[in-house]
Amino acid sequence: MKDFSKIRNFSIIAHINHGKSTLADRLLELTKTVPQNKMRPQYLDQMSLERERGITIKMQPVQMFYELDSVFYTLNLIDTPGHVDFSYEVSRALAAVEGAVLLVDAQKGVQAQTLSHLRLAQKQRLTIIPVINKIDLPQARTEEVKEELSNLLGVDPLEILEISAKTNTGIKELLERIIKVIPQPEIPQEAKDISSALIFDSFYDSFKGVVVHVRIFNGEFERGDSIVLIRRGVKTEILEIGVFAPEPKPKNSLAPGSIGYIATGLKEPGLVKVGETITLTRQLKERQVDPLVGYKEPQPVVFASFYPKEADYFEQLRLGLDRLKLNDAALIYEPESSSVLGRGFKVGFLGLLHLEIVSERLKREFKLELVTTTPSVSYKVTDRSGKQLIVYSAAQLPGEYETIEEPWAQIEVVTPPNYLSMVTRLIEQSRGLVGETKYLGSDYLLLKAEAPLGEIIVDFFDKLKSATSGFASMNYQVGDFKVGDLVRLDILIAGSKVEGLSRIVASDRAYQEGKILVERLKELLPQAQFPIALQAAVGSRIIARETIKALKKDVTGYLYGGDRTRKMKLWKKQKRGKKKLQEVGRVEVPPSVFLELLKGDRS
Numbered sequence: 355m356k357d358f359s360k361i362r363n364f365s366i367i368a369h370i371n372h373g374k375s376t377l378a379d380r381l382l383e384l385t386k387t388v389p390q391n392k393m394r395p396q397y398l399d400q401m402s403l404e405r406e407r408g409i410t411i412k413m414q415p416v417q418m419f420y421e422l423d424s425v426f427y428t429l430n431l432i433d434t435p436g437h438v439d440f441s442y443e444v445s446r447a448l449a450a451v452e453g454a455v456l457l458v459d460a461q462k463g464v465q466a467q468t469l470s471h472l473r474l475a476q477k478q479r480l481t482i483i484p485v486i487n488k489i490d491l492p493q494a495r496t497e498e499v500k501e502e503l504s505n506l507l508g509v510d511p512l513e514i515l516e517i518s519a520k521t522n523t524g525i526k527e528l529l530e531r532i533i534k535v536i537p538q539p540e541i542p543q544e545a546k547d548i549s550s551a552l553i554f555d556s557f558y559d560s561f562k563g564v565v566v567h568v569r570i571f572n573g574e575f576e577r578g579d580s581i582v583l584i585r586r587g588v589k590t591e592i593l594e595i596g597v598f599a600p601e602p603k604p605k606n607s608l609a610p611g612s613i614g615y616i617a618t619g620l621k622e623p624g625l626v627k628v629g630e631t632i633t634l635t636r637q638l639k640e641r642q643v644d645p646l647v648g649y650k651e652p653q654p655v656v657f658a659s660f661y662p663k664e665a666d667y668f669e670q671l672r673l674g675l676d677r678l679k680l681n682d683a684a685l686i687y688e689p690e691s692s693s694v695l696g697r698g699f700k701v702g703f704l705g706l707l708h709l710e711i712v713s714e715r716l717k718r719e720f721k722l723e724l725v726t727t728t729p730s731v732s733y734k735v736t737d738r739s740g741k742q743l744i745v746y747s748a749a750q751l752p753g754e755y756e757t758i759e760e761p762w763a764q765i766e767v768v769t770p771p772n773y774l775s776m777v778t779r780l781i782e783q784s785r786g787l788v789g790e791t792k793y794l795g796s797d798y799l800l801l802k803a804e805a806p807l808g809e810i811i812v813d814f815f816d817k818l819k820s821a822t823s824g825f826a827s828m829n830y831q832v833g834d835f836k837v838g839d840l841v842r843l844d845i846l847i848a849g850s851k852v853e854g855l856s857r858i859v860a861s862d863r864a865y866q867e868g869k870i871l872v873e874r875l876k877e878l879l880p881q882a883q884f885p886i887a888l889q890a891a892v893g894s895r896i897i898a899r900e901t902i903k904a905l906k907k908d909v910t911g912y913l914y915g916g917d918r919t920r921k922m923k924l925w926k927k928q929k930r931g932k933k934k935l936q937e938v939g940r941v942e943v944p945p946s947v948f949l950e951l952l953k954g955d956r957s
Contacts (some may be wrong), residue, residue, distance in 0.1 A: 358611035359538045363430045365447050367471040368457035370436035373487040376519040378433045385418035398433045410435040413447045415613050416600040427533050430613040439705035442652045442684040445474050446554045450569035453481040453536030460486050460494035464502045464794050466768050466829035481536050490518040502795035539611030549573025551632040552646045556680045562617035564626045569613050576607040580635040584645045588625045593617040623676045628683035652684040654702025655832050656729050657746040661698030663723040668697045674720035731808045734759040734835050748842045748856035759835040761807040769826035776821040784809040846889040868898040876900040
């Protein structure tokens with residue numbers, strides 16, 4: 355058993371854009387983990403998508419070494435995302451460490467995700483190091499933010515570190531604080547002769563199969579060991595074992611307290627699940643090995659369907675989702691089919707940004723062209739017989755029902771006091787209810803509220819930023835279902851209902867939503883040889899209508915001179931033909947129209 359007293363495992367947690375990735379860059383430089391000539395901004399953000407958007411999407415572990423008072427320490431950092439849609443990534447990272455650096459922007463102060471991530475860290479009983487970043491900014495409110503953090507954590511303001519990751523100010527002091535304050539990994543006495551590791555992430559490699567990210571809690575694992583995934587009973591052999599430095603670096607073994615990876619050689623992604631416990635096969639034969647506490651299953655809040663533009667790419671889409679599932683444990687999907695779009699998958703996400711990222715990764719990493727349906731939330735519907743069912747789209751609604759219940763969200767908004775009335779009005783316009791307020795300091799307050807989830811996920815955040823000049827931030831958690839005054843809005847094209855365009859809306863907004871939809875369709879659908887009626891309907895009642903005019907053809911162009919009655923006969927014949935076409939003609943909705951409508955919903 356190797357000495358694990360010099361190991362420190364920690365994460366950096368913060369609201370989005372508070373400087374986590376920049377701080378991680380400085381730590382990599384200070385510990386000489388990455389040579390100066392190979393450094394680039396956001397080094398731990400491995401995906402080009404992350405660097406393009408300037409946000410962290412995936413947690414990323416890295417092993418660093420640092421000498422303090424002639425003693426070498428191993429520092430295992432797991433950098434985490436900051437956006438609310440990736441909170442599940444943060445929770446998994448925090449379960450693998452003993453401490454967390456709580457980073458707060460000196461200008462923006464404590465924000466909504468700061469509070470959310472702090473609660474996750476406190477739930478894991480981690481040692482928390484409060485740090486104020488960007489103190490070099492001219493607009494920095496260092497003392498005010500220090501007061502906010504002091505009140506929030508109940509600590510002496512003198513304990514709060516002040517740094518600038520951009521200028522490298524205070525980074526050495528922070529690193530030494532991490533070593534002195536964050537405890538070493540704790541190995542229970544009764545479990546020292548048992549090997550167990552927790553899978554907190556994974557990815558797929560064409561040669562090594564499923565590669566799992568692990569935290570070794572007990573015992574030791576070596577290359578060539580026969581291992582078993584306890585809950586599923588899957589057995590395999592360790593093909594390769596190592597650490598992230600930050601690229602994968604093979605080692606002979608991983609000691610207790612370590613964070614690293616194990617290449618399992620398994621070629622079926624579905625056999626491996628995040629939260630699974632790994633142990634040695636020989637130990638499992640000798641005694642009872644209890645699985646480690648895993649992770650609570652993520653609950654998707656947004657649902658949309660992915661369809662390949664070409665039907666032949668359905669299996670490629672399945673493969674892509676299987677592989678992404680390994681790297682994104684919050685992704686949930688199941689097959690479905692549509693009369694318009696063919697075979698595809700209904701996919702559950704933790705938010706709209708999560709949806710966008712998954713869609714973009716499928717396009718880039720698996721070369722897929724996709725049609726994405728309009729995002730929606732799940733609803734509880736009680737039919738006339740009293741039976742309750744869950745529906746994810748308007749197309750699944752039964753013909754007759756008693757009630758529809760919609761999910762509500764518990765919202766926390768951090769805003770300057772002078773924007774309180776605007777935020778309150780915005781929540782009320784979203785059919786929400788405003789709750790209590792609490793001052794975090796002299797410059798910001800916390801407003802608690804609740805509102806229908808469907809109103810929150812689409813564009814509430816953008817409206818909030820606009821109403822508060824970018825100063826407010828928000829976080830939400832899915833709450834209970836409540837009965838709503840909701841109706842099914844259908845779109846009829848040339849008299850035929852298009853299921854893919856149906857949606858569930860608040861009854862008092864049905865006209866407005868229907869009018870917008872038929873107007874957009876009028877712009878997007880191509881003309882035909884006959885007039886196309888576009889109608890929005892609630893039940894049997896038409897509430898909005900637009901008409902796409904028929905294509906014009908000059909059937910008398912070849913005539914010259916003579917009696918006008920010849921032209922009249924041709925015009926009447928053309929009119930009869932258009933009328934007949936209108937009666938029997940069908941309008942095919944191109945997949946691109948669904949995509950354009952989706953973009954319109956998000957704009």
